[in-house]
Amino acid sequence: MEKHVQKYVDDFMANIIARNPGEKEFHQAVHEVVESLAPYILENPILQKMKVLERIAEPERVIMFRVPWLNDKGEVEINKGYRVQMNSAIGPYKGGLRFHSSVNLGILKFLAFEQTFKNSLTTLPMGGGKGGSDFNPKGKSDNEVMKFCQSFMTELQRHIGQDTDVPAGDIGVGGREIGFLYGQYKRLRNEFTGTLTGKGRDWGGSPLRPEATGYGTCYFAQEMLATRNDSYKGKVVAISGSGNVAQYACEKATQLGAKVVTLSDSAGYIYDPTGIDADKLAYVMELKNVYRGRIKEYAEKYPEATYYAGERPWGVKCDIAMPCATQNELNGEQAQTLVANGCICVAEGANMPSTPEAITTFQQHKLLYSPGKASNAGGVATSGLEMCQNSMRLTWAPEEVDQKLHSIMKNIHAACVKYGTEPDGYVNYVKGANIAGFMKVANAMLAQGLV
Numbered sequence: 001m002e003k004h005v006q007k008y009v010d011d012f013m014a015n016i017i018a019r020n021p022g023e024k025e026f027h028q029a030v031h032e033v034v035e036s037l038a039p040y041i042l043e044n045p046i047l048q049k050m051k052v053l054e055r056i057a058e059p060e061r062v063i064m065f066r067v068p069w070l071n072d073k074g075e076v077e078i079n080k081g082y083r084v085q086m087n088s089a090i091g092p093y094k095g096g097l098r099f100h101s102s103v104n105l106g107i108l109k110f111l112a113f114e115q116t117f118k119n120s121l122t123t124l125p126m127g128g129g130k131g132g133s134d135f136n137p138k139g140k141s142d143n144e145v146m147k148f149c150q151s152f153m154t155e156l157q158r159h160i161g162q163d164t165d166v167p168a169g170d171i172g173v174g175g176r177e178i179g180f181l182y183g184q185y186k187r188l189r190n191e192f193t194g195t196l197t198g199k200g201r202d203w204g205g206s207p208l209r210p211e212a213t214g215y216g217t218c219y220f221a222q223e224m225l226a227t228r229n230d231s232y233k234g235k236v237v238a239i240s241g242s243g244n245v246a247q248y249a250c251e252k253a254t255q256l257g258a259k260v261v262t263l264s265d266s267a268g269y270i271y272d273p274t275g276i277d278a279d280k281l282a283y284v285m286e287l288k289n290v291y292r293g294r295i296k297e298y299a300e301k302y303p304e305a306t307y308y309a310g311e312r313p314w315g316v317k318c319d320i321a322m323p324c325a326t327q328n329e330l331n332g333e334q335a336q337t338l339v340a341n342g343c344i345c346v347a348e349g350a351n352m353p354s355t356p357e358a359i360t361t362f363q364q365h366k367l368l369y370s371p372g373k374a375s376n377a378g379g380v381a382t383s384g385l386e387m388c389q390n391s392m393r394l395t396w397a398p399e400e401v402d403q404k405l406h407s408i409m410k411n412i413h414a415a416c417v418k419y420g421t422e423p424d425g426y427v428n429y430v431k432g433a434n435i436a437g438f439m440k441v442a443n444a445m446l447a448q449g450l451v
C-alpha cells in the first residue's frame, strides 16, 4: 500500500478506535472497509471533504433499553435490548435481530455497518440496521421465549415501522421468535404491515425467505467457480454451523452435485465422509429447529459420522469451505490448513467469519474468496422481496422468488468483478464488494446534504 494511503487508513482507524473504545469487532469491520476504499476516497476529494465514510461509520441512532421478563419459576430476569439504526440514505433501516449471550453494542455496530454495504449491493432500497439482545434462547421454554420477545417488542415497537426500520432474524432469532415478536408488534400497533421479515408463509412471509441466505451463498459461489470454468459438481464441501444458513447451504450445495461432509455448533463438529444427504439433513432440521438439540446427536444417529468436541471443521480436507456459524470462526492457521488441503473456494454464509489473517491467506493463495457481505446478501435481498410483496399485498410463487434471488446474486457477483478485478486478473471480492456497496450509499449521502 502506498504511504499516503496507509496514512489515511491509520489516521481513520485511530479516530474510530478513540471514538468507539473496546468495540473490537466494529474496529475490524471498519478497518477492512477503509483499506479497500482509501485509494478510491483519496481520488475523490468531495468524499473526503464531506466526510462520507466518517459519517457512514457513525450510527444515525442507537437505541438501548431494558428488557424485564418473568421466567417459568416466576423470577425476574433482565436483559439488554438494542437497535442500531446505522444508515438510511437509500431506504428504511433493515437488518436482523440477534439473540445470543455474546451480544454487545460493538458486535451489533459491526453487523449494522456491514449491513449498510450489503443492502446497497442487493440493489434494493434498504438502509442498514441491526439489533438484538444478550438474551440466550438456549434451554429456555417456548413460554419464556415468548415472554422475552413480548417484553423486547414492547419497547422496540416505538422505534420501527414498515417505512422506518424493518428487523428480521439472525443468530437465535428464527421463525418461532419472529412469530412472537410480530404478534406483539401487531397487538400494540393495531396494524398488519410488513414491519418484520422472515414471517410465516401463512401470515405475510415470503416463499424462500428461510432458504434464501444459504441458497444465495451457493449461487454466489457458483458464479465464482464459473469464472474458473468450475462448479459444485463432485466437490467436497465443509460447512460450519447447523442453523438456518448452514442448513440451506447444505441443501443447495447437495442439490448442485456436491458432497457436504461437515456441520457444527458451538460445542463441536461432525464429519460424515459419506455425505449429508437430503434424509440426513431432514434429521438435522428436526434436531435443530424442533427439538433444539446438539449436533453431536447426529453421530449417535449415523454411526458413519464422527463427532469432534470443541473443534471447528477446517481441518477436514475439502474443495469448498462455507463458514456459516458466526464471526471470527476461521483463523489464519485454519486458513493455512484449508489451503494446504487443496481448498479452492471459500464462500462466507456468516458475517465476518474469517479473521483478517485468514482473508490475507486466502487472497495470497488466489483462492476464490467471498466476504459475507457479498455472498450472504441473498437473505436480506429476499427480506426486501418480502417487504415488496407485503406492500403489494400479494405473494409470489416460490419459483419467482428463487429466480429473483438467483439474478440478484449474479448481479452482486458481477458488481464485485467490476470493482474488484486486480491487474493480474484475480478478483478481490472484498474490494469489489466494498467499493460497489459504498458508491450508491455515498452518492445518496452527497445528494441529501449534511444529515
Ligand code: NDP
Residues within 6 Å of the ligand: 169, 170, 171, 172, 173, 174, 213, 241, 242, 243, 244, 245, 246, 264, 265, 266, 267, 324, 325, 326, 327, 329, 349, 350, 351, 376, 377, 379, 380
Ligand atoms: P442460527 O442461530 O440459526 O445458527 C447459528 C449456528 O452457528 C448454530 O449452529 C450455532 O451453534 C452456531 N454458533 C453460534 N455462535 C457460535 C459460536 N460462538 N461458535 C461456534 N458456533 C456458533 O443463525 P443463522 O444461521 O441465522 O446465522 C449464522 C450466521 O449467518 C451469522 O453470522 C449471521 O449473522 C449470518 N447471517 C444470517 C442471515 C439469516 O438470514 N439468518 C442472513 C445473513 C447472514 P449453537 O446452536 O451451539 O449456538
